[in-house]
Amino acid sequence: MTVERHDLLVFTRNPGDDAPAPPRSVSLRAGPARNRSNVRTVAWAGVLPFVVRGVMQTEMASGAGNPRLIDRKPHELLWRRLSSFAPLSDQERSIIRQTCAAPGQVRAGVELYVEGEPLSKPGALLAGWACRLRVLSDGRRQIFDFLLPGDLFGHPARAEPLAAASAATLTAVSIAGTGCLVEMVREPDRFPGLCRAWAAAQARQEAYLLNHVVRLGRQTAYERIAHLLVELGHRLDEIGFPLGSFVPMPLTQEVVGDALGLSVVHVNRTLQQLKRERLIETKAASVRLIEPDALAEIADFRLPRRVPSTG
Template sequence: MSPGAGAPRMVDRKPHDLLWRRLSSFAPLSDQERSIVRQTCAAPGEVRAGTELYVEGERLAKPGALLAGWACRLRLLADGRRQIFDFLLPGDLFGHPTGAEPLATTSAVTLTAVSIASTGCLFEMVREPDRFPGLARAWAAAQARQEACLLNHVVRLGRQTAYERIAHLLVELGHRLDEIGFSLGSFVPMPLTQEVMADALGLSVVHVNRTLQQLRRERLIEMKAASLRLIEPDVLAAVADFRLPRGAPSAG
């Protein structure tokens, strides 16, 4: 696809392959492990936009993987304000207990219609690293990546300007989409509203709008409908002091 085209470009790949693609970007998977991932994704469920996948304080009973669509993890304040911590993209895992007490520390809500695979059985296999070493390593790396992204988010909120925050978030999302087959530098899906970006970055909607317009005027990004192109991803990364989380694969 030419850089100026408006439709997101993706490697020709079925949606149920996205979990395998995400996991294998962290560690090589054997043929057996790849087959297991395919079976896990064989009968996905469809969920509408605005649906809670789990709620803060509740028991995590339905671990899963996003195969299509976007979601986010957040906390709601008593007055209705919300803080979005991170975004769940196709191929991402969610709802897996990490401690002795399997309670959700955040809520997760779908931002678009999504397709979900149940990963309870896969989670049990990950606990057998001798039998499934590739899955175990990939799973651990995926959890480490999520933690690294949260640390990046703390830096964004605590020390960066609005311009840097938005640039940093866009570059991070671009790299994560590149891992599952979207070409960094071409149009990629970007279904985030300015309100959602504001709730993630601690900014007003007006501030987000002005900053996005500035990035467009500077020819650093191009936006069309629900898609985005990073025209100069390296420049944006330098502006935002963006660093790939340790262990993350490089774009390309």
């Protein structure tokens, strides 16, 4: 076993644990040109087909982000996420449970959808982490936002849209196809709770994107990292990982840098400063916000308004 150490987390690699890789893996850091002859088609446990375009050989050292090690029912985090926006009826809850009954397992480094291609396979992340990103021709990448357990992705806003960005897994993930839920939200009279929750979830994603614009456009490195950590802490709190405790945050410093427009060196120095000031604590692939209120004040963080659930 070899161990690659990063300040924010620890990755382990067990060569014998992985299934044979395709003849030529496609790195997430590569430019837009792709070897289409090496594309493999697999399925989310028989739910929906999708395309594997690249597989990274790194696996998580802890249970954070690993769907096999999360002791939750498959539907629980999606159920919790949507219920936080609007009350769901028993029928709506039952359909969500059925939708998530047979999730597919996807490895780290897989593109869930690709910029410029049709969004034809909507899904929900049930475990693990992913991100939305754009890769430049020279291999640099900009991460727009992170997808956490319970988040929706790849849902068309209009008929046959093209993806404005790509989405890729950062860890091994568990995914459910949500095509049936997309059909349900088109019938607000029959499924009012789900329709309200769905719209609120889309609005929340837009609010987080605006937060990201503020981070990149007006904040210092110190403020950017504090802002991102507080936002992720609150999002994890909404799905059952209490704010102020150790929570899964399987992000390398390189990934944080790609999200915030910072070098790895700058990310490392800023994290060390936050540790010295006793604002955060890290352990393997987990982070604890020791003083979340102080971090929020430093970053001028504004939590998007949330519709209380009574269901």
